[in-house]
Amino acid sequence: MTPLRRTIDVASFTPRVDDAVLTDLHARLACTRLLEPSPGLPWQQGTDRDYLAGLLRYWRDEYDCSTxxxxxxxxxxxxxxxxxxxxxxxxxxxxxxxxxxxxxxxxWPSTFAKYLGFAPLLTDPHLYGVPGLGFDVVIPLAARLRLLPSQPARE
Incomplete structure (x- = not known):
């Protein structure tokens, strides 16, 4: 059996969102028109309108992308x-x-960001009063759920 030898190119990376993308997002949020509530109980025929209106308001008026x-x-x-x-x-x-x-x-539907909050506890347990060496933590983004420009489909 021949051992597998492969070189993998790894480079540091800083995720960025273009200002044009954020401007477009804010314009879309500002122009969103919600349908009248559906008859029946909320969530029986799709997303509850009041919930969606609150979410829209949060993204439009409160969410701080730079933070x-x-x-x-x-x-x-x-x-x-x-x-x-x-x-x-x-x-x-x-x-x-x-x-x-x-x-x-x-x-899906989780995200790598949910694990980021655990990273300090895992990498530096002594800060939290936990003995041990800690972990070298690797958190990959699920395929096709990444903060990168799109790539062509592979054949």
């Missing part, structure tokens, strides 16, 4: 090219320098 971007960019993001696919992942090393590798994966 979220700063939080996301506080983690170490990387891109790896594997067989023509670009994989986006977060890699946080244990503060001890001797972490145990740990991969945290997610599926």
């Amino acid at each position: 979220q971007a700063s939080w996301l960019n506080g983690f170490d993001h990387f891109l790896a090219d594997i067989d023509g696919d670009t994989i986006h992942f977060v890699h946080q090393k244990a503060s001890s320098g001797h972490g145990i590798p740990l991969v945290l994966t997610h599926g």
Whole structure:
């Protein structure tokens, strides 16, 4: 049996959202027209209108994209090219320098961001009064759910 030898190109990465995309999003939110409520109980015939109106109001008037971007960019993001696919992942090393590798994966409808809040506890347990070396945490984004420009479909 021949051992598999492969080089994987890995590069650091900072997620960014173009200002034009945010401007377009705000314009769409400002122009959104909601249908009148459907007869019957909320959620029986789709999304509850009042809930959706509140969500729309939050995204339009309260959500601060720059705060979220700063939080996301506080983690170490990387891109790896594997067989023509670009994989986006977060890699946080244990503060001890001797972490145990740990991969945290997610599926739909979850998101990699849910795991980011756990990263400090896993990488630096002593900050939380927990003994141990900690983990070298790798959190890949599920395929096709990444913060990258789209890629052509593979054949």
